[in-house]
Amino acid sequence: MSVVIKLSTVTKENYESVCELDVLEEQNDYVACNMWSLVESQFNDGYETRAIYLDDKEVGFFMWVLETPDKISIWRFMVDHQYQQKGIGRKALDLALNEIKQVSGLKKIEICYNPKNPVAKSFYSSFGFNEIGMDEDNEDMLAIIKL
Numbered sequence: 001m002s003v004v005i006k007l008s009t010v011t012k013e014n015y016e017s018v019c020e021l022d023v024l025e026e027q028n029d030y031v032a033c034n035m036w037s038l039v040e041s042q043f044n045d046g047y048e049t050r051a052i053y054l055d056d057k058e059v060g061f062f063m064w065v066l067e068t069p070d071k072i073s074i075w076r077f078m079v080d081h082q083y084q085q086k087g088i089g090r091k092a093l094d095l096a097l098n099e100i101k102q103v104s105g106l107k108k109i110e111i112c113y114n115p116k117n118p119v120a121k122s123f124y125s126s127f128g129f130n131e132i133g134m135d136e137d138n139e140d141m142l143a144i145i146k147l
Helices: 015-020 025-030 034-043 088-100 120-125
Strands: 005-009 047-054 057-068 071-079 108-113 130-134 141-146
Touching: 005 088, 015 034, 015 047, 015 057, 034 047, 034 057, 034 071, 047 088, 057 088, 071 088, 108 120, 120 130, 120 141
Parallel strands: 071 108
Antiparallel strands: 005 047, 047 057, 057 071, 108 141, 130 141
């Protein structure tokens, strides 16, 4: 029996479970709070949120933002600490990128990550993200996929 990884819109039925997801303490500097992200998404246009499911259980969270008509930025991506190192994040990012690429007129997908994050560069580059340098605040590495 194989497990099923899927993405689903965050709704009033699942937002509490998404808010309870957490990373390891040493990862807290790399990931924003899911509750804050959900608040942001309710009050700003162009924000999309998805719960990552393992079978029927919420195990992670995505948020991406349509920043311009041709650019989407992945602002949030996390997998709960209990479900890390199981390939869930890899499958979930693949699903998210496939969904994002359906947006008409899209030319670029970007993601930022802490350059001190030990796994981020190789993980994201395996999906085709290319580092282009530090972001405008000079805090995070910016990587893009050109479509």
